[in-house]
Amino acid sequence: xxxxxxxxxxxxxxxxxxxxxxxxxxxxxxxxxxxxxxxxxxxxxxxxxxxxxxxxxxxxxxxxxxxxxxxxxxxxxxxxxxxxxxxxxxxxxxxxxxxxxxxxxxxxxxxxxxxxxxxxxxxxxxxxxxxxxxxxxxxxxxxxxxxxxxxxxxxxxxxxxxxxxxxxxxxxxxxxxxxxxxxxxxxxxxxxxxx
Numbered sequence: 001x002x003x004x005x006x007x008x009x010x011x012x013x014x015x016x017x018x019x020x021x022x023x024x025x026x027x028x029x030x031x032x033x034x035x036x037x038x039x040x041x042x043x044x045x046x047x048x049x050x051x052x053x054x055x056x057x058x059x060x061x062x063x064x065x066x067x068x069x070x071x072x073x074x075x076x077x078x079x080x081x082x083x084x085x086x087x088x089x090x091x092x093x094x095x096x097x098x099x100x101x102x103x104x105x106x107x108x109x110x111x112x113x114x115x116x117x118x119x120x121x122x123x124x125x126x127x128x129x130x131x132x133x134x135x136x137x138x139x140x141x142x143x144x145x146x147x148x149x150x151x152x153x154x155x156x157x158x159x160x161x162x163x164x165x166x167x168x169x170x171x172x173x174x175x176x177x178x179x180x181x182x183x184x185x186x187x188x189x190x191x192x193x194x195x
Contacts (some may be wrong), residue, residue, distance in 0.1 A: 091143035
């Protein structure tokens with residue numbers, strides 16, 4: 001099975017999320033940072049990044065580590081014995097990064113059994129809350145049709161204080177390709193201090 005996180009795969013996942021360079025409180029009050037990373041990832045977010053913005057490179061470095069450490073192993077286990085294209089690996093990894101449910105996903109079981117139509121239909125069972133439907137459609141279309149949705153850029157949000165919520169009006173679009181190419185082009189995973 002192909003288990004290489006490519007620049008395109010990382011760009012795709014980041015395009016569904018965003019980058020916030022310092023710790024913020026998400027919609028349910030959990031301290032979050034970078035590309036949706038929380039303390040439960042194994043990398044300390046709070047208090048480390050509260051009022052302590054990091055570079056986009058550092059955000060993506062830790063994001064890559066979290067993908068490889070916490071999400072890629074489950075995806076490779078679930079699809080063991082099956083060859084995945086870059087598009088399929090990217091879609092499955094994006095799905096798992098968002099839901100944490102690749103091991104329970106009926107669509108994955110059906111796809112492995114050769115029921116492609118059933119797999120495609122049940123992919124959309126993971127559509128709550130309704131605001132996630134556009135992402136789920138993009139992941140489905142990437143897995144089954146090979147259609148990438150990312151243009152290689154990411155949205156970076158500042159943090160509004162004292163609420164510590166993302167400042168939705170302060171969004172900036174940046175090209176993350178060069179940083180990812182540098183990070184993923186290394187022969188060994190980039191060092192992540194004090195995870």
